Structures are given as C-alpha cells and as structure tokens.
Amino acid sequence: MNAxxxxxxxxxxxxxxALDLAGEVGYAKLSMEAVAARAGVGKDTIYRRxxxxxxxxxxxxxxxxxxxxxxxxxxxxVADLRTIMIRAVDLLARPxxxxxxxxxxxxxxxxxxxxxxxxERFIQPQAADTLARLxxxxxxxxxxxxxxxxxxxxxxxxxxxxxxxxxxxxMTHAYFDRVLHVVFAGMGSRPQP
Amino acid sequence: MNAxxxxxxxxxxxxxxALDLAGEVGYAKLSMEAVAARAGVGKDTIYRRxxxxxxxxxxxxxxxxxxxxxxxxxxxxVADLRTIMIRAVDLLARPxxxxxxxxxxxxxxxxxxxxxxxxERFIQPQAADTLARLxxxxxxxxxxxxxxxxxxxxxxxxxxxxxxxxxxxxMTHAYFDRVLHVVFAGMGSRPQP
Numbered sequence: 425m426n427a428x429x430x431x432x433x434x435x436x437x438x439x440x441x442a443l444d445l446a447g448e449v450g451y452a453k454l455s456m457e458a459v460a461a462r463a464g465v466g467k468d469t470i471y472r473r474x475x476x477x478x479x480x481x482x483x484x485x486x487x488x489x490x491x492x493x494x495x496x497x498x499x500x501x502v503a504d505l506r507t508i509m510i511r512a513v514d515l516l517a518r519p520x521x522x523x524x525x526x527x528x529x530x531x532x533x534x535x536x537x538x539x540x541x542x543x544e545r546f547i548q549p550q551a552a553d554t555l556a557r558l559x560x561x562x563x564x565x566x567x568x569x570x571x572x573x574x575x576x577x578x579x580x581x582x583x584x585x586x587x588x589x590x591x592x593x594x595m596t597h598a599y600f601d602r603v604l605h606v607v608f609a610g611m612g613s614r615p616q617p
Numbered sequence: 618m619n620a621x622x623x624x625x626x627x628x629x630x631x632x633x634x635a636l637d638l639a640g641e642v643g644y645a646k647l648s649m650e651a652v653a654a655r656a657g658v659g660k661d662t663i664y665r666r667x668x669x670x671x672x673x674x675x676x677x678x679x680x681x682x683x684x685x686x687x688x689x690x691x692x693x694x695v696a697d698l699r700t701i702m703i704r705a706v707d708l709l710a711r712p713x714x715x716x717x718x719x720x721x722x723x724x725x726x727x728x729x730x731x732x733x734x735x736x737e738r739f740i741q742p743q744a745a746d747t748l749a750r751l752x753x754x755x756x757x758x759x760x761x762x763x764x765x766x767x768x769x770x771x772x773x774x775x776x777x778x779x780x781x782x783x784x785x786x787x788m789t790h791a792y793f794d795r796v797l798h799v800v801f802a803g804m805g806s807r808p809q810p
Contacts, residue, residue, distance in 0.1 A: 533723025
C-alpha cells in the first residue's frame with residue numbers, strides 16, 4: 425500500500441469516525457478529540473487536513489453516497505423532475521443523511537465558510553442540473569417561453585426545506601406532488617374579481 | 618421600585634446583553650459568562666431563569682420589537698398578504714433581526730427544545746394568521762373552493778427561507794412578488810401535451 429493510498433484510507437476513517445460520533449452524541453457535542461480517539465489517529469493528523477470540526481463534518485457528510493440526483497430526459501419534464509425530487513425528498517427525510525445534513529445546515533447559519541462550501545459543492549450543482557432540464561423543456565415548447573426556470577426550482581425546493589428546517593412537518597411524496605402540481609398546473613384556482 | 622419590576626428590568630438587561638454580544642462576537646462564541654459580565658449580574662442569576670445559552674438567546678430574539686405581522690382585511694386578499702409578507706421579508710433580510718433570527722434557526726437544527734419553542738411561539742401564530750386570512754377569502758369566493766390554504770402558506774414562505782438559510786440569494790420585494798404571482802396566478806404557463 426503506497427503513501428497516497430494510506431492517506432486516503434486514513435481520511436475515510438476519520439470522516440467515518442466523525443459521522444459515527446455525530447450520530448451517537450449529536451453534532452453539537454462532537455469534538456475533534458473524540459474523533460481522533462475513535463479514528464485511532466493523533467489530533468494533529470486531523471488538524472493538518474481540517475482546520476475545524478465544521479469543515480471535517482462538511483467533508484464527511486458530502487462524502488456519503490447518495491442516490492443519483494442527475495435528471496434523466498425521458499421527454500416528460502414533469503416526470504423527470506418528479507423522479508429526482510422524490511429521491512431528494514427521501515434523502516432529506518430519512519437517516520442517516522437527513523439529520524446529518526440538517527446539522528450541516530445548522531452549522532452553516534453561523535459559519536460562512538461552511539455555508540459557501542455547502543452551496544458550491546451541493547446546492548449549486550443540483551440547481552444547475554434542474555435548470556438545465558427545465559431549459560430543455562422550454563426550448564422544446566413543453567413550457568411557455570416566459571416560464572421562470574429559477575423560480576420554479578426555488579418553489580420546488582423551498583417548501584421542502586421549510587418543512588425540514590422550520591416546521592418539521594413530514595416530507596412525503598404526496599406533499600411534494602402537491603408542490604409539483606402548483607408549479608406545473610397552478611393552485612387550481614384564481615382570485616375572482 | 619418593587620421586586621417584580623426589578624426582576625423584569627434585570628431580565629431585559631440580560632437579554633439585551635445577549636443580543637449585543639451576539640452582534641459583536643457572533644452567536645457561536647456567545648457565552649453565559651460574557652453575558653453575565655456585560656449585564657453586571659452573577660452567572661447564577663442567569664441560570665436561574667435560563668438553563669442554557671440557547672434558551673436565553675431564543676427569548677432575547679423573540680422579545681425584540683417587530684413590525685405588526687397580523688393580516689389586515691381590506692377585502693383584497695392578495696394585497697393583504699403582500700402587505701404582511703413584505704414586512705416579513707424586510708425583517709428577515711435586514712439587521713438586527715435577520716442575522717439574529719438566522720442564528721436562532723441554526724441553533725434549532727440541533728436543539729429540539731429551541732426548534733419546538735421557535736415553532737410554537739413565532740412560526741405557528743404567523744401561519745395561523747395567514748391561514749385565517751386566506752380562509753376568509755375562500756369563504757367569500759375570492760379563492761376557489763379547492764384552494765389549498767396550507768400549501769399556499771408554505772409556498773409563500775418556503776422560497777424565502779430557502780434564500781435566507783441556503784442559497785443566500787437576495788430577499789427583495791420584487792422576488793416575493795414573483796412568488797406571490799405563482800400562488801395566485803400560476804407560473805403563467807402550462808406544460809404542453
């Protein structure tokens with residue numbers, strides 16, 4: 425085993441120790457000392473790579489395997505968005521990923537470095553993929569020329585995050601379908617004059 | 618000055634010290650010791666009332682004066698919702714309230730007691746007021762009988778929170794108007810068969 429391979433293994437061991445401990449004691453009580461002890465490495469080894477617990481945790485959460493979130497193109501834009509967003513709902517709503525991701529977002533609220541990295545590495549690529557799929561649909565005439573792609577993305581995502589982070593109402597497939605319906609078919613009603 | 622009045626004054630002094638310090642050093646670095654020193658009271662005095670920094674901060678943020686967020690009833694439901702939501706946008710988007718509230722939500726992500734209290738004391742009353750206003754409009758025939766009140770509330774709120782907590786895109790009146798338009802008039806387009 426060469427040095428690079430050993431280093432990669434050690435990185436994985438440390439990240440896994442951080443995730444395990446976060447699951448056991450909660451992110452707030454996670455400490456670099458405990459991660460070092462669990463991973464069987466010195467604290468210096470961890471600090472050489474990660475300057476803070478927050479950045480270690482960010483890498484650890486984002487290294488977890490997740491379902492494929494790249495939009496297919498079956499020709500049916502609503503179905504394609506539903507396929508991917510239902511996967512995202514399942515990811516957000518369930519352990520282990522959901523609670524760890526929620527901790528990460530909590531940390532991001534007072535840690536601009538984590539907020540920026542989370543945005544760049546996780547949120548923006550997903551947003552770009554959603555917008556690209558919607559753009560194709562608009563170009564193919566499946567959506568009106570004035571369809572607001574960015575707003576559609578934010579309305580598909582925002583209420584889910586609102587439930588995850590604020591109201592803690594359940595995030596179900598049925599709930600997402602109600603949101604999807606609003607974006608592609610409207611609230612089913614109009615204010616009467 | 619009687620004992621009750623003195624106690625209320627001291628409570629205010631402590632909460633104000635917590636808010637001032639959070640503004641200066643950030644919520645993450647806020648400590649009960651520093652609050653006690655700034656407020657000129659003993660740490661025990663603080664702990665007698667608040668068992669943790671998080672609960673003190675919660676009370677402090679929720680004690681700040683905010684604009685009236687109770688919906689008027691002018692007969693125009695869209696205008697009434699806009700009036701209140703624009704005030705909410707201004708509150709969320711600007712100091713001092715916006716950043717303090719963001720810290721509170723960050724704390725809520727790993728503190729179920731704060732999450733529950735925030736929901737009960739701030740989110741749910743607002744949700745109830747929004748739903749009540751929408752319900753009157755539906756009863757008066759200004760909204761269709763199948764208009765989904767709860768979903769409308771979540772679509773009006775969710776994208777704003779998504780911007781505040783995740784993407785950090787600006788929260789402007791113009792942005793809220795785009796969201797409002799979707800709820801009451803649709804995306805202005807339909808998928809073509």
